[in-house]
Amino acid sequence: MEKTYQPQAIEGKHYQRWEENNYFQPSGQGDSYCIMIPPPNVTGSLHMGHAFQQTLMDALTRYHRMAGRNTLWQPGSDHAGIATQMVVERQLARDGISRHDLGRETFIDRVWQWKEESGNSITGQMRRLGDSVDWSRERFTMDEGLSNAVREVFVRLYEDDLIYRGKRLVNWDPKFHTAISDLEVESKEEQGSLWHFRYPLADGAKTAEGKDYIVVATTRPETMLGDTLVAVNPEDERYTNLVGKEVELPLVGRRLKIVADDYVDLEFGTGCVKITPAHDFNDYEVGKRHGSVLLNIFDQDAAVLAEAEAYDYQGKPVDYDTALPAGFAGLDRFEARKKIVADFDAAGLLDSIKDHTLMVPRGDRSDAVIEPWLTDQWYVSAKPLAEPTIKAVENGDIQFVPKQWENTFFAWMRDIQDWCISRQLWWGHQIPAWYDNEGSFYVGRSEADVREKHNLGSDVALTQDEDVLDTWFSSALWTFSTLGWPDDTEMLKTFHPTDVLVTGFDIIFFWVARMMMMTMHFIKDDDGKPQVPFKQVYITPLIRDENGQKMSKSKGNVIDPIDLIDGISADDLVAKRTYGLMQPKLEQKIEKATRKAFPDGMEPSGTDALRFTLTAMASQGRDVNFDVKRLEGYRNFCNKIWNAARYVQMNTEGEDCGQNGGDVELTLADRWIISGLQRLEADLERYYSNYRFDLMSQALYEFIWNEYCDWYLELSKPVLWDDNASAERKRGTRRTLVRVLETLLRLAHPVMPFITEEIWLSIKDLAGKTGDTIMLQPYPRADETKIDATAEADAEWLKGVIVGIRNIRGEMNIAPGKELPVLFQNGSSEDQRRLQENETFLKTLAKLESITWLNEGDDAPPASTQLVGQLKVLVPLAGLIDVAAEQARLSKAIDKAKQDLARVEGKLSNESFVSKAPEAVIAKEREKAEALAASVRELEGQLTQLDELG
């Protein structure tokens, strides 16, 4: 083995071998265990969030595989309709081509080409991360099988009246020319104005104040072209007399009825609201209540039409005055706004303009202001689908971890709105509906299916709906479509319901909830009970940068996990972060921040260190800040493991390690480390079951570094280097050394697959193990019979004595190499036994020249003292120790002990504590008080002696 840990030298070769040997495929033995990967967007690349979640999924997968489960981790990717189409359109735009220049078919071919390129880079990254997914089952949401499932689901939902088509207000993205769902709209606070317009009252009506006009306030003046009503609050005495009267809409000349509606807030603005039912969601409802028409004034670019379009609430065209004033046709909505305001001003009808902060809805992909727009779209009735999922979470069939996320889920689910699933895009699953020339439509699995079902001869021309389905529609089927549904496959029977979904809270609504709805509707047990898609949902925190900022390309703080693994120079990192920015002016800012955060770029840390870091950060919070410092610490941990293994190998290779039997004698150190190992195994099992990856990795770190390396390896040296030690004793130590190491490797393997495999292969023979890979070895389980309380107590004593002596060395500035004589005073027979059994350990680890046991009455020389229980460990002063320094040290120790004693005695003298606290707690406090009092006595005695001496 190399002297230092070189991750790049050992990673990679193992992955290829694992994959070639099909180790990632389900074994076919044992109970099933299945995780479906949240399919990454096929045109993206993996970021820290993916690395984080995939590490946790891989750890779970490897753990359960080793624990004997029939394990499947299903990989795949998502076609990400709008995002992908956008990327490819942007590529085309560089050559001045639009998708319309290419035509639908050619454009889609281009997207497929890009998918091939990009998809390969993702799967490459996943391999670098060590993901043990079953590549033979890789799926893509646009695969034939999955597309078939999408069609099947669409048709069945339609037949169940759970999908319908209708002309409704939707969130329209005027940039991408598509409808989007509520979830894809992000409202942000922006500065705007509140314009107050005067609407003249018709037929000579007057307000209570005697004015011949009323004032309406609006943040969107351009929508006045589509006004159909004016509303006031029924309780508003200022306007009671006007309800039922009309106003004449300026510029347009249309007459609007004044209606009373609770929706209007008396306090806000003027208390009069203009109602534009076809361009505002609230107005839509108001209009519906008052029998208004829907008056659409915009085209798909949100530019003003030459003539408005009027519909009733069933979406049927109706007769209505649709004339619009001249000069607006073709104007963009913001241009139209300016002109409207100017025209009102010119007409003397602009009452006032006030600054106003409002929430502006923007498309999460396009950033364009979303326009509520009347279009024909397809919807899923969400409520009936949501009900069973709410029950499933309520009764525990599906559990969220951490549990608090169930509240988030319920809040959304109980107030769920119908889901607009059609998108006016080219890239995606085309909607399986066909139209004839009469305006009728037919839903079916294919054109032929439709013709057959509806007796449509070849003389009837049919054209398929041009729209595609929302990406989340196909990913909502992910848990069962990947397993072969709608066919009744063996895979489905074996692995569904899956065990756990590992994902972030940001897609609970987008994906998790919808997956639950679809799965429970379509997948049923033999007795008809709906199957859940997964039994648990583990919600991971979100990864942010070291300052708590969300990682994003535009902030220039994105970290590519591969850069952490391989390292990257500062120049390359800057180049990467500033490449292809949407806003080039950010370049300097990003370069500056990057050079400040990573002046020397990033050191290569290897996959195992990265994975361990990510695991250690997986606490129960909402987000975690990724700090590269932490990664460095865990890279050192890998080096520690590496070197510990080297030590073990150097001391066992070619030696008898008991793999072929033979008597062994176990030392205290052996029994102690074996005992501790059982506790570790039990802890890890618990941490896996409750998804406490942070505690799991902390437990591993702690045991390997602070127990096994710091103490056990050191304790093995006196045995192995002792020419007089018996063969049994040496064999026992070597066997323990190598067996504990081998066990630790298996325990750590799910988190650190590469280093553990590398070391395991080189020491497996010494441990008497066979097999070609650690990843198929059994996961260690605790054996309670090996927990040895006596050994643990003895070891604590031994460590206490050694640390005590080291403490004196440290504080008295005695050279570490200087061999010391020590004396033991006031020891019990137990202390004496422990000394006899462990004299060699003590002498070696504390670097002692001699140990003298003082019986009662024996004189002790002036010395520096440490207490280990009642036992006094004395290091004689002569020639070694500064009396003043020792006095200071003792005083400090006495103060500390007195303080503690005072607190404990305070507790014990408290009447109510003694009468109300449990026996065990009181007894503990009593013991503590006694021990502290004894310590104070002893230390004060020592101090007095020194004072006499000085």
Place this chain on the structure above:
RNA sequence: AGGACUAUAGCUCAGUUGGUUAGAGCGCUACCUUGACAUGGUAGAGGUCUCCAGUUCGAGUCUGGAUAGUCCUACCA
């Protein structure tokens, strides 16, 4: 507007059903290249657990309130 979450060492974070002296990594101080490891070892410094009140024999932990921050949902034209 409603709801959720967070506040612990200089920094990033653990702290399970209330019960020893509140822990880890990084950073900091001193000493040490000793035959696994300087990506290391030994010893050490550093915390009024945001604030106030309450429950309790006992609160970092439970309850109420305040302050600060983050997020989600909804939205007044």
